[in-house]
Amino acid sequence: MLRFRALCTTGFLTQQMCQRSGWHRKSDLLRPFLSSVTLSQFKQPVAGLGMDELLSSVVPSLGTYETRDKNPPPRESQILEFMRYYRDLASQDKSVLLEKLASGYGADHELVADVGTRLLDSLQRDAATVLQIEDRLRYYLTPRYKVLLNYLSRLEGGVKFLVDLRADALDILESKVTDSPHIREMNSILKYMLSEWFSVGLLNLERVTWHSPCELLQKISEYEAVHPVRNWADIKRRVGPNRRCFVFMHGAMPGEPLVVLHVALTDHISSNIQDIVREISSMDTDEEAEKIDTAIFYSISSSQKGLQGVELGNVLIKRVLRELQGEFPHMKHFSSLSPIPGFTSWLLGALSSQAKEMSGSDIFTDAEYQEISEIVGSPPMESLKRLFSNNEWVRSERLVNILEKPLMKLCAWYLYKEKHRGYALNPVANFHLQNGAVLWRLNWMADKSPRGISNSCGMMVNYRYFPEDTSNNSAQYLATKHIEASEQILNFVSQFQKNSKL
Amino acid sequence: MLRFRALCTTGFLTQQMCQRSGWHRKSDLLRPFLSSVTLSQFKQPVAGLGMDELLSSVVPSLGTYETRDKNPPPRESQILEFMRYYRDLASQDKSVLLEKLASGYGADHELVADVGTRLLDSLQRDAATVLQIEDRLRYYLTPRYKVLLNYLSRLEGGVKFLVDLRADALDILESKVTDSPHIREMNSILKYMLSEWFSVGLLNLERVTWHSPCELLQKISEYEAVHPVRNWADIKRRVGPNRRCFVFMHGAMPGEPLVVLHVALTDHISSNIQDIVREISSMDTDEEAEKIDTAIFYSISSSQKGLQGVELGNVLIKRVLRELQGEFPHMKHFSSLSPIPGFTSWLLGALSSQAKEMSGSDIFTDAEYQEISEIVGSPPMESLKRLFSNNEWVRSERLVNILEKPLMKLCAWYLYKEKHRGYALNPVANFHLQNGAVLWRLNWMADKSPRGISNSCGMMVNYRYFPEDTSNNSAQYLATKHIEASEQILNFVSQFQKNSKL
Amino acid sequence: MLRFRALCTTGFLTQQMCQRSGWHRKSDLLRPFLSSVTLSQFKQPVAGLGMDELLSSVVPSLGTYETRDKNPPPRESQILEFMRYYRDLASQDKSVLLEKLASGYGADHELVADVGTRLLDSLQRDAATVLQIEDRLRYYLTPRYKVLLNYLSRLEGGVKFLVDLRADALDILESKVTDSPHIREMNSILKYMLSEWFSVGLLNLERVTWHSPCELLQKISEYEAVHPVRNWADIKRRVGPNRRCFVFMHGAMPGEPLVVLHVALTDHISSNIQDIVREISSMDTDEEAEKIDTAIFYSISSSQKGLQGVELGNVLIKRVLRELQGEFPHMKHFSSLSPIPGFTSWLLGALSSQAKEMSGSDIFTDAEYQEISEIVGSPPMESLKRLFSNNEWVRSERLVNILEKPLMKLCAWYLYKEKHRGYALNPVANFHLQNGAVLWRLNWMADKSPRGISNSCGMMVNYRYFPEDTSNNSAQYLATKHIEASEQILNFVSQFQKNSKL
């Protein structure tokens, strides 16, 4: 990386970007291996091997602490068989297998407890003894299945296998069909392992352009979750002039973008998404580096559910921020243009309770309430609920105008005051605040797409990044849960607070 | 011998163990490249910052189990400062710092002991409780300094920093100036961390040729510990026709070959190293894939002391074996041609005790002993000791002939019977036997270089790899310490055993 | 038909000949990329500079033969200005400029004639004198504008500029608005220059896959003239398993595929295009190298009109043939599956003359004629003409069946007997026959697309390549105009000949 940086003064070209044609070097080298294994080892079916037998044959024993470096590895062919077996299982059978694996091959609790007790006794003794017992404790706390997971990680495609396996575990935990403490433990173990492998030092930052491999651009189009890509002309613009698209790649998962960040390069803090992705705009012209002073992060998507909780997005934002500062001499402003998923739902909930207990006076001024009544008829709160549910309200220009102010206040309140365990309830807000951004500006009619109206009544919000403050902001938010917000937001909140009984 | 073993538990020689090849020193010549980034970022000196203050400012607290995902990271600039500070320390100051770090920022033993005790109480309760306490125990067993190490690993160059830091820790433990249990623990923690990052799935196998970057070929020349590279013509041959040179690279240490394996492609199991690296030979012609059926692993070197104990060499051999099977349709035989470091030392030791307590009859037949006396004068054992010490014996053809048989027997005995904790004493033997190779054939006058004579009286040994047997052999050796050996070896051993009282 | 032939003397279809695939226009979307360099360098307008002044300022003089190595080059900035000026001209202004350039800056005819005369006088003298005069003659035969063209070729993008300029010249010559002998000369000079630069040794063969840059795949989709690409899933298949897509690239036109060859890998000589590009077929599975013994060249497209007459397609076929022999051990058969553009037109023309002068007996047997009459009514030839014009005939299964035999005969005749200057009239036939292929097999209902029906009543033809015979076949065809054809073709022709008075 160092070497390459010295060559490319833009500083962000990664090896893989420039080695376009060498793209598959690694896999070329491996081809003989891959195909030989594939063909010779996988041709025969596993012929009725039961799940229990399979597990007991592939999960190695942990061995004693004393012989911990001398455990013979399991046969590679067996583990490859296990991988194939697992991949071919139906979803519910995967659940069964994971439960068997997690509960049947855990740590030896009595042994752990025994060593734990010995630790207490040793505390009066010398450091060497204490440390040795602790090391022993660490060792015996390793679930037996972790030995299998470790071997899996070493095979071609093994890391990806574990990422997918963790996605399965998360699905099980989320589905709540079963509340398995063992699968919860396995999920936690896997998250820890993946955090090690996907640590920042092992990630490659790459810029995606129209010259990148089609396979990569196809994946990026498919993974785009925030503002769906409509066609190839659309994705071509998103990697074209006045845009940047960056991804994190990982050596163990070649060709697989882990997180994708889309940036628009502008001369102002964008107030709506239409200018960026929806319409052919003034952006589709030559880049003029002299005029560009603002970077708008308008989409960040993660592609691997199995990497949930492994911090990638925030690191990508930080790295990209530095890249852009390096590339553009006048780059000064950094901001997201973010969706507010869940606001409309929250609003509908609020309106429901409103409807029951109180007048609209919590939300609207008398004048507003009066005008709304005129437009939607009575009872206005009920009508509004219906209009918000089906996006019909945006058809009335008058309604859109009268609702702007109150909805902005409501949304500011929602973002600033609604919490989950003390942190911002809205997940996008929580993500950017953890990163150290400032809750900066609400924008009206910023996303006019049906999706934008459904999610957040068409509003979007800028989370602004001041590079010199992000560390402090982040630490403060994490420690004290304080949200750094702009005047605009705080004014909206206090205006709302005056009236509301929420 | 113990010391030797401690140096290379993987069983192959590291750079540090061997004298350099006379090439310009790496550190001198590479400094301009290496430091370009470093210097520009750290122009200001750390201005009298004390070590204790520095440590307390950069080592984060562990945080409670409950808030374990909410710990704010330390400032990146501080950690970069710490890296620079540490790199510039003198060797003894590094010891001081590591001791302070390891002992002052360890786990909270009382807390651990407390949770450990709670585990015992919980064993009667439900699985969820047990697993939750175990998870808590795992968490509190994390030394505080590991949080720092984790942050370090995420910075540009951080993984390499930790590899070097572990090399320092190993130096301290080997030097025995201090026997610090804390540094021993830190070494163990680091080894575990590095094992995760340098797991096989994250390693890239690359073939090195004359078209590879000069920087890489220079490093490979410098790292070659087994048969030193004399000049660029020499290294050009070693990556030329009828040879293969493979390395493992890692994304977090770009441009840095971690293990290097040199292979000669032949039609027989090579019996001496001269044909391969010393002299211009029939090998330096075009490759004829049709004739090649044997791969001789004639050198394997590790470049990073800090990765000691992280299995790389054996994996590299396995991968290369498969590569070669893929490339050459007729490839059938795989064998090392290995040095026997330590044999001469062991022999001198044996002769010393011989000289004192007994006649040469343990080692030599009467006829041999008689003839040796004639050549070297009396007392023959004393003379032999002297001649082995200064390599003079090889000048006498007669002596070389008469010694062939007895030295071969002695060396077979040394390799097969001399043990350390039950495993082969000779580190190279132990390495290949752990990999599942067979102790195959001793070769007389196989390495006539002064180095070869000094190490092993000019003998080399083939460890042969039978792909279908390696798994079993390896497991058997690790579990039962059984050494799989050929007839030749076993015959030598039993012949020796008849006479010897060793 | 004549016009058609003039368009494609290489014998394969160019982009311009065919309707586009409906993709967004290249010129619109790529402008941001292409012009980034251009714009930054040429901010100032050329401010009213007249065409004559411009030409006289940029076309250097030829200089005398004696000082031919000492001519100072024109200013680069002027030539760049000229490039921009030319590119921005409207089509008719380009014509004017090219005419001015070609006629106003040609060779000095009197000087040439003078030297030519001197040559005659010198023939009796020594070789040195003769050769020197010839060299002088060669020199003075250089039109002055060629000096400009040479300088142009040396600038970034200059070769592409000349390729486009020649395309303009070809357009002028084809449009016949003017029959300029000067532009004809310039075209010939340009063709010669381009032939040098695009000579085989300077072309790079590249395989295109789904990992190739999106830009390249977009271009290949757009350039596909034979079987238009419908969407990205379609192009993905065409570079996927059981296919190969090769292009020739050239260093002076990076990112620009010059010729594209699509190959299907099969176990038989394909008899229809539907299996290959239209429908999801058994081809979209893993490749089984063992089963593949046939390569079907099913599309070859040239992308640069300006390279007309520069042999690229035939060389690409030869190179690809060797590539495939290298990749697939069992590869034995090579054949095109080619369209027959112009057959339907030719048929309609034939029917017209038929209708006037004769009964259908030239074409159909009595039984056939009878049955056709029953189906289409009277007069049958008139009805047939109408049905062939609007593709309606394929809706009648009965008609399709009854027409198969006669149309196959007619088409065989068309391909084998219809000539232009003694060579095959059909351009695709002429292309493959020049390459040394054999006119192998007509296939009924081989292209059921509207386009296929319109072009050739749904027929396609295989031109088969026997690697060992292509050289001879090609030489024979070029020298004697003999067409090597299979039994099937010859039988059809002779059957037709019996009846026909054509």
Place this chain on the structure above:
Amino acid sequence: MLRFRALCTTGFLTQQMCQRSGWHRKSDLLRPFLSSVTLSQFKQPVAGLGMDELLSSVVPSLGTYETRDKNPPPRESQILEFMRYYRDLASQDKSVLLEKLASGYGADHELVADVGTRLLDSLQRDAATVLQIEDRLRYYLTPRYKVLLNYLSRLEGGVKFLVDLRADALDILESKVTDSPHIREMNSILKYMLSEWFSVGLLNLERVTWHSPCELLQKISEYEAVHPVRNWADIKRRVGPNRRCFVFMHGAMPGEPLVVLHVALTDHISSNIQDIVREISSMDTDEEAEKIDTAIFYSISSSQKGLQGVELGNVLIKRVLRELQGEFPHMKHFSSLSPIPGFTSWLLGALSSQAKEMSGSDIFTDAEYQEISEIVGSPPMESLKRLFSNNEWVRSERLVNILEKPLMKLCAWYLYKEKHRGYALNPVANFHLQNGAVLWRLNWMADKSPRGISNSCGMMVNYRYFPEDTSNNSAQYLATKHIEASEQILNFVSQFQKNSKL
């Protein structure tokens, strides 16, 4: 190229530099072809095939003008055979073959003369006729052997073959064993062909670093003609910090640098070569882009004799100049630091004539002459000649001091006044003056190596490039032979002129 430039703001990274590992992509793709041809076709010796028979079998006939596009190509196998045959010939046999080829397969002089005469007759007629006859004339002026050369150029390795063949032709012409007008013609034809292929638009500029392939660095070391590379540490410095090494590569000769330019990056116009290549200097530290404002071209070497006269060096200098302006914001000064080969020889010649005809007063002032006499004894001119011949004079510090002034004057005179056909006699001076540089500054004791003393009494000279003036200077020099020189040079010249009778 365009695309890539957009990515790398330094603007000079070529595809190959970044695609380090893809370096052999092309040849990989071609390997199947190459090896199959090599093995199957070249195994058998050409078995007594005579040279005349071979030539007559491989040189195609030119064909008539009318059928010029229909000539069947020769068999590829025959041409490959010819290439092998020629390569294996001894040097004198190559001469014979080239003479046979050039004289036996030239143009048809009578036909040319005939057409030439017709041209004269046609001058009164229409343009179409004139141009058509000229085209015909051009065609028949093509020597038959050029058809062969064209075919050769299309084969793998063919361009390189022709480059080497021209080097052979140049050797023959230089050796003067024979003065063949035919080989002179062939040389001229080849030069023209090569000029087309090696035109600037087809050359790739690449920067060489320590990360470049070893093979490339080895070649650059070997080709370095100006200041020989001593070892690998030396070449490593020359591609290290504060240096740049650029090469031109060509697609048809992969891995073969055509011209190499070494640049030192400084803050002043270097006055000696010792600081740059001989001694470890302050240059071997980190680059500080802020301080660098001067680029010193201290070595330019061409590697292919066969490309003599094809302008590469001057174009490389211009491109590099632009590269460096792009990379370094403060780059203002450009200058060579050049050797003065031939000065000492010229001086010895001058002294010889001096010794015969005159006193030293032409060269030295009386005081100088007096002091020299004291040091070297009488007759001083004879002694000086001897001392200049064997480099002994530099051992006397006194002599070095007294000679500085007169030798500088002499050398200025030599560079500025000594001519060959009106242009500077010194070839290095002529090269830079043709490029538009200014004869800037003579430097005393600028190259203290034996080679430097032998060539030019230790002097070196700066030719300075003022980017805005080079075009004019170059044109002026070529047209009027005027040398643009600095005050220092002009003063030396006029001081010398006062005394001298030279």
